[in-house]
Amino acid sequence: MSPADLVASRWGARFQGRNFPCSVGRGGIVAPQKKREGDRATPAGQHHIVGMLFRPDRIAAATLPAWAQPIGPGDLWSDDARDPAYNHPVRAPHRFSHERLSRADPMYDLLLVTDWNFPMAAPGKGSAIFVHIWRRPRYPTAGCVAFSRTDLMWIAPRLTLGTRLMITP
Template sequence: MKPTDLVVTPMGLRFLGRVFPCTIGRGGIVPPGRKREGDGATPAGMHRLVGMLYRPDRLTRPADWALPIGPFDFWSDDPADPDYNLMVRAPHGFGHERLRRADPMYDLILITDWNWPQAEPGRGSAIFLHQWRRPGAPTAGCVALSRRDLLWIAPRITHQTRLIVPG
């Protein structure tokens, strides 16, 4: 592991010598082969960060490679969708999650390469790092942090930064 890796530990998310409180999926951590769509689990493993999305109406651009979230941007979470586990645009006839939410949870999203780019249907979609609902509240499988900590981390990650979730 490198200091530039984001490492989930029992104490929180370790990054650049600091530890940030974080939450994981309500289903706990599962081996990659047991991860399933909708199980609420966070998959163990070494995950590359492959994208950063942000709400330009709520935040300034956190990094030069961050892309804005528009009002018609969704994430497909329907295993029957040919675009499963990809960002899609409305109108979209398959199950999806709206990225531009009324709450601030997805104002800033770091996208991992979980089950991407060639998604295996049903293996789980959208393992993000995002803002938590509240301290200690579990996620649907993502890793969540306070807004302040996420905003501190985002401009400091590089294309080599990985999310490491020990099994």
């Protein structure tokens, strides 16, 4: 592992020589082969940051890398294993189960997309494993990795596309 890797565990995270508190899934950290849709677990292993999404009404684009993409009210993420667009961004209206990316709460104001089961999604292997803002300190997620808003806003501009997210048990 290198200082350029974002390394996370249930105990915290490390990036560019700094330590951060973080949250992981309520189901704990599981081996990748055991990860299933809806298990609320965070998959262990090496993942990569493949996208950054943000709410332009809540975060200024100038504070983020040029490759960050704005999200709006019609932006969704499919979490339905029966959907041909499973574990991909979709637009409303969408007839399959999905997560709304433009939430009323601040959790998805800034969202890092990982390559977990993406872009070639295997149905049922888990969707929407993001890095996002936590609900409250150390409160478990549905499988994502979460940080305080302040910490994620520090981390985000220092990432590049392809930065490794190392999730360790």
